[in-house]
Amino acid sequence: MVERGGSGVPGGRRKQRVSMADVAKLAGVSSQTVSRVSNGHAGVISSTREQVLAAMRELGYRPNSAARALRYGRFNTIGVILFSLASTGNSRTVEAIATHAAAEGYAITLIPIDVPTQDNVLGAFTRMGELAVDAVIVIMEIHLVDTGTVQLPPGVHVVVVDSDAGDRYSVVDTDQAEGARKAVRHLLDLGHRTVWHVTGPETSFAGQRRTQAWREVLEEAGRPVPPPLHGDWSAESGYAAGLALAEQDGCTAVFASNDQMALGLLRAFHERGRRVPEDVSVVGFDDIPDAAFFVPPLTTVHQDFAEVGRRCVRGVLQQIRTGDGSPPGTDLVPTSLVVRGSTAAPRSG
Amino acid sequence: MVERGGSGVPGGRRKQRVSMADVAKLAGVSSQTVSRVSNGHAGVISSTREQVLAAMRELGYRPNSAARALRYGRFNTIGVILFSLASTGNSRTVEAIATHAAAEGYAITLIPIDVPTQDNVLGAFTRMGELAVDAVIVIMEIHLVDTGTVQLPPGVHVVVVDSDAGDRYSVVDTDQAEGARKAVRHLLDLGHRTVWHVTGPETSFAGQRRTQAWREVLEEAGRPVPPPLHGDWSAESGYAAGLALAEQDGCTAVFASNDQMALGLLRAFHERGRRVPEDVSVVGFDDIPDAAFFVPPLTTVHQDFAEVGRRCVRGVLQQIRTGDGSPPGTDLVPTSLVVRGSTAAPRSG
DNA sequence: GCCCTCGATGTTTACGTAAACATACGCGAC
DNA sequence: GTCGCGTATGTTTACGTAAACATCGAGGGC
Numbered sequence: 001m002v003e004r005g006g007s008g009v010p011g012g013r014r015k016q017r018v019s020m021a022d023v024a025k026l027a028g029v030s031s032q033t034v035s036r037v038s039n040g041h042a043g044v045i046s047s048t049r050e051q052v053l054a055a056m057r058e059l060g061y062r063p064n065s066a067a068r069a070l071r072y073g074r075f076n077t078i079g080v081i082l083f084s085l086a087s088t089g090n091s092r093t094v095e096a097i098a099t100h101a102a103a104e105g106y107a108i109t110l111i112p113i114d115v116p117t118q119d120n121v122l123g124a125f126t127r128m129g130e131l132a133v134d135a136v137i138v139i140m141e142i143h144l145v146d147t148g149t150v151q152l153p154p155g156v157h158v159v160v161v162d163s164d165a166g167d168r169y170s171v172v173d174t175d176q177a178e179g180a181r182k183a184v185r186h187l188l189d190l191g192h193r194t195v196w197h198v199t200g201p202e203t204s205f206a207g208q209r210r211t212q213a214w215r216e217v218l219e220e221a222g223r224p225v226p227p228p229l230h231g232d233w234s235a236e237s238g239y240a241a242g243l244a245l246a247e248q249d250g251c252t253a254v255f256a257s258n259d260q261m262a263l264g265l266l267r268a269f270h271e272r273g274r275r276v277p278e279d280v281s282v283v284g285f286d287d288i289p290d291a292a293f294f295v296p297p298l299t300t301v302h303q304d305f306a307e308v309g310r311r312c313v314r315g316v317l318q319q320i321r322t323g324d325g326s327p328p329g330t331d332l333v334p335t336s337l338v339v340r341g342s343t344a345a346p347r348s349g
Numbered sequence: 350m351v352e353r354g355g356s357g358v359p360g361g362r363r364k365q366r367v368s369m370a371d372v373a374k375l376a377g378v379s380s381q382t383v384s385r386v387s388n389g390h391a392g393v394i395s396s397t398r399e400q401v402l403a404a405m406r407e408l409g410y411r412p413n414s415a416a417r418a419l420r421y422g423r424f425n426t427i428g429v430i431l432f433s434l435a436s437t438g439n440s441r442t443v444e445a446i447a448t449h450a451a452a453e454g455y456a457i458t459l460i461p462i463d464v465p466t467q468d469n470v471l472g473a474f475t476r477m478g479e480l481a482v483d484a485v486i487v488i489m490e491i492h493l494v495d496t497g498t499v500q501l502p503p504g505v506h507v508v509v510v511d512s513d514a515g516d517r518y519s520v521v522d523t524d525q526a527e528g529a530r531k532a533v534r535h536l537l538d539l540g541h542r543t544v545w546h547v548t549g550p551e552t553s554f555a556g557q558r559r560t561q562a563w564r565e566v567l568e569e570a571g572r573p574v575p576p577p578l579h580g581d582w583s584a585e586s587g588y589a590a591g592l593a594l595a596e597q598d599g600c601t602a603v604f605a606s607n608d609q610m611a612l613g614l615l616r617a618f619h620e621r622g623r624r625v626p627e628d629v630s631v632v633g634f635d636d637i638p639d640a641a642f643f644v645p646p647l648t649t650v651h652q653d654f655a656e657v658g659r660r661c662v663r664g665v666l667q668q669i670r671t672g673d674g675s676p677p678g679t680d681l682v683p684t685s686l687v688v689r690g691s692t693a694a695p696r697s698g
Numbered sequence: 699g700c701c702c703t704c705g706a707t708g709t710t711t712a713c714g715t716a717a718a719c720a721t722a723c724g725c726g727a728c
Numbered sequence: 729g730t731c732g733c734g735t736a737t738g739t740t741t742a743c744g745t746a747a748a749c750a751t752c753g754a755g756g757g758c
Contacts, residue, residue: 017422019744030708035746043706065481066424067744069415070713073366075481077458084444086638091440095433098461107480108459109426112447131456132414132424132481235642260639267642289435290609293584293616295644368714379738384716394736416714419743 018059027055038063069132078316079133081111083140087233088259088288089305090139093161096309097137104317109133113140135316137161141205157319158326159312162206166330170319172311176206179301179335180213183255183283186299186337191345192253192281194223198231198241198265200257207233210257210285231257235264242268245280252280252346259284259291262298266342270295277344287338296341307333367408376404387412418481427665428482430460432489436582437608437637438654439488442510445658446486453666458482462489484665486510506668507675508661511555515679519668521660525555528650528684529562532604532632535648535686540694541602541630543572547580547590547614549606556582559606559634580606584613591617594629601629601695608633608640611647615691619644626693636687645690656682 020038024031029052036044037052038061044052055061069075078101085091098108109131135157160169187195197214200207211228218225229244231237238261245251246269256262262284266276274280276296284291284300291298311331319326369387373380378401385393386401393401404410418424427450434440447457458480484506509518536544546563549556560577567574578593580586587610594600595618605611611633615625623629625645633640636651660680668675 017744020746021744031744032709032746033707035744036707039746041746045706048706064419064744066415066418067713068746069481070413070419070715070743071745071747073713075415077481085434085440085447086444091434094459095435095461098434098459102461110443110447110457110459112444112451132418132426235639239642260642263639263642267644267646270644290584290612290639293588293609293612295616295619297616366714369716370714380714381716381739382737384714385737388716390716392736397736413714416743417716419713419745420715420717422743 017064018061019064020061022059023052023055023061026059027051074320075132075134076105077107077109077133078313079109079111079131079136081113081136081138081140083113085112088286089303092305093139093309093312096306097312098309100310100313104313106134106313106317134320135159137312137316138163141203157316157324159315159319161308161312162204164205164209167328169328170315170326171330172308172315173206173330173332174303174305174308175332175334176209177213178332179285179303179337180210180255180257181217182335182337183285183301184214184217186339187253187255187281187283187343188217188221188223190253190281190343193250193346194218194226194253196226196245196248196251196254197228198238198254198256198261199228200261201232202230204233207257214255226251231261233258233260235260235267237261238264239268241265243272245269246272246274253283253343254280255283255285257285259286259288259298259300262291262300262342263294266294266296266298277342278347281343281346283343291338292340294342299340299343300338302336302338304333304335366413367410368413369410371408372401372404372410375408376400424481424483425454426456426458426482427662428458428460428480428485430462430485430487430489432462434461437635438652441654442488442658442661445655446661447658449659449662453662455483455662455666483669484508486661486665487512506665506673508664508668510657510661511553513554513558516677518677519664519675520679521657521664522555522679522681523652523654523657524681524683525558526562526565527681528634528652528686529559529604529606530566531684531686532634532650533563533566535688536602536604536630536632536692537566537570537572539602539630539692542599542695543567543575543602545575545594545597545600545603546577547587547603547605547610548577549610550581551579553582556606563604575600580610582607582609584609584616586610587613588617590614592621594618595621595623602632602692603629604632604634606634608635608637608647608649611640611649611691612643615643615645615647626691627696630692630695632692640687641689643691648689648692649687651685651687653682653684 020031020034024034027034029048033044033048034052037049080094080097082090082094085094101108137159139161141163158169160171161173163169163171163173165171184195195214195218197211199211215225229241231241238256241261242265245254254265256265262282265282269276269280276282282298284298287300287302291300311333315331369380369383372383376383378397382393382397383401386398429443429446431439431443434443450457486508488510507518509520510522512520512522514520533544544563544567546560548560551557564574578590580590587605590610591614594603603614605614611631614631618625618629625631631647633647633649636649640647640649660682664680
């Protein structure tokens with residue numbers, strides 16, 4: 001007699017899962033009473049309750065969440081669509097989302113998109129539409145998804161991170177512009193005549209905002225705007241930019257659009273004998289944990305990813321609870337400048 | 350007349366979701382025919398199929414995955430329990446898991462545990478037990494969870510990462526010992542008399558294995574074993590260790606149990622005027638993307654997180670498909686040593 | 699003692715889907 | 729023409745849960 005899952009448990013749970021009916025039969029009550037005990041409802045006499053609990057333990061009963069979801073019409077799950085977990089920001093945001101969602105009794109379903117093509121994104125949304133989620137948080141350039149006919153399934157609540165689509169969706173993001181302004185002003189305040197800039201990739205809204213704010217601050221201050229060097233977030237691209245900047249005699253201050261690229265800058269300047277901060281000041285963006293231990297420790301703009309995650313969860317939960325769609329609007333989380341050893345007044349100043 | 354969700358769509362979808370019955374009514378067929386069309390079954394004449402598809406489009410029909418899961422008894426979802434996404438390794442592993450699971454038609458549900466207390470872990474498993482998952486991947490010290498009465502819900506398939514519980518569970522992990530051996534041997538081969546070591550936290554199985562392998566290599570080679578310095582993975586702890594090591598005149602080579610701590614070492618040595626690699630060689634572990642841009646570029650042990658994630662998914666899918674429980678065994682992913690600029694022969698050598 | 703009330707528990711039903719079974723129709727073979 | 733078979737479609741049912749409704753018995757007020 002072939003039997004799988006035997007495993008010698010009293011009561012011999014066999015192949016299939018234990019349902020309320022099984023518990024009810026063993027406890028000698030109706031399945032409705034089991035349901036009442038399972039959900040902690042009042043109106044069950046304690047002796048009955050004990051019997052049911054004992055039967056549950058013996059059989060190893062666990063509620064079937066599919067049936068519950070079907071019954072209630074809710075899944076208690078939030079979907080997160082993202083392009084990559086590789087960046088510090090994304091993984092920290094996701095972690096904060098997961099933590100806060102868990103505190104509210106929601107689980108997180110992750111849908112990664114390996115290559116951000118229109119097809120893949122469309123596929124993710126389709127899958128997500130069929131998926132057991134009550135709401136969706138999109139951590140991604142929304143312009144990648146809402147060109148063309150792609151649209152979020154109706155009735156799904158959405159919050160978007162890293163986007164300028166605040167006119168159409170609920171957007172939560174770090175205040176990129178404010179952060180970049182702080183970085184550039186800090187360098188100008190130190191006495192630098194102007195500030196060079198290494199950008200993020202052009203497809204990044206956050207990168208665009210930072211670059212735009214850098215330009216604005218310089219223009220407002222009436223300073224020359226050097227041509228920006230294009231990076232792609234990687235330390236390698238920062239390194240390449242650094243090698244180029246090391247040749248620019250007039251360059252005394254650089255604002256890198258993230259910390260990784262700043263790290264590349266530091267290495268390039270070190271190799272070319274340009275001392276930081278004596279010859280060149282460098283400011284990054286993100287405040288990754290390692291930034292304090294770069295050589296020299298990096299002055300950078302601190303992003304509060306945990307707060308971004310918290311507000312994302314708050315936003316979707318509000319939508320779920322009120323039953324409203326995604327109310328347009330942008331919720332910006334402030335940044336703070338962390339001054340460390342990579343910035344100083346220019347020597348000539 | 351107050352109505353929510355109106356939004357001017359033809360057919361005026363109102364509050365609730367569209368079911369097969371709605372589509373069937375509009376198309377003038379039975380719901381079973383809608384089901385057949387939805388699942389691409391044969392035996393539906395093309396004119397009927399077209400009618401149904403048109404009705405689906407008009408109503409914006411999406412299948413209800415809760416009902417499907419209830420019907421099929423499967424969720425097509427894998428749960429991932431983890432302690433933190435903050436470390437490069439974990440987030441990269443999770444990303445790989447998510448990507449490979451998606452390729453197999455599975456989604457990922459994330460259950461983070463903010464503080465690894467017994468209660469929290471137990472709670473996570475309970476929640477996970479009730480959750481809509483077919484299998485679970487645990488990225489965590491298993492000894493934290495299986496002391497005491499905590500046990501995985503029966504019938505749930507499990508793969509564990511970062512654990513020595515290969516005798517009880519399916520374990521997938523980087524071959525920590527092999528990697529650490531490569532690192533230490535590399536330093537000995539360069540001519541260093543011995544190798545100092547900065548450990549990971551004691552609660553980390555991976556850290557323990559690396560430290561153990563470091564000790565074994567030194568003992569096998571008949572070299573003195575310096576007292577290990579205790580770190581906690583953070584750059585800060587590496588920095589503290591570095592300040593201490595800078596005072597040790599005999600210290601010409603250090604193996605740090607991860608790259609972050611190696612970064613802290615580099616900064617400490619730089620501050621104390623100990624040149625790397627001329628005075629001291631440093632090797633890390635992980636090969637985070639930034640490691641190549643440290644000053645100097647870090648020699649380190651490369652972990653293939655993507656492969657770990659792939660094998661995790663393969664493991665649980667196999668369990669799901671065969672219906673077996675978690676077969677004990679340890680699946681080790683090999684590492685490779687990446688030699689960069691932070692190691693050299695000792696000056697006296 | 700009778701009826702009413704209320705508390706404890708049982709029964710019915712619906713949630714959305716899809717397998718299993720049932721029906722109905724058309725067409726070819728005799 | 730009728731029988732039989734196969735194809736297209738409809739009907740019934742089950743999945744596990746829990747709300748809504750039903751029942752049953754005990755205790756109290758008159």
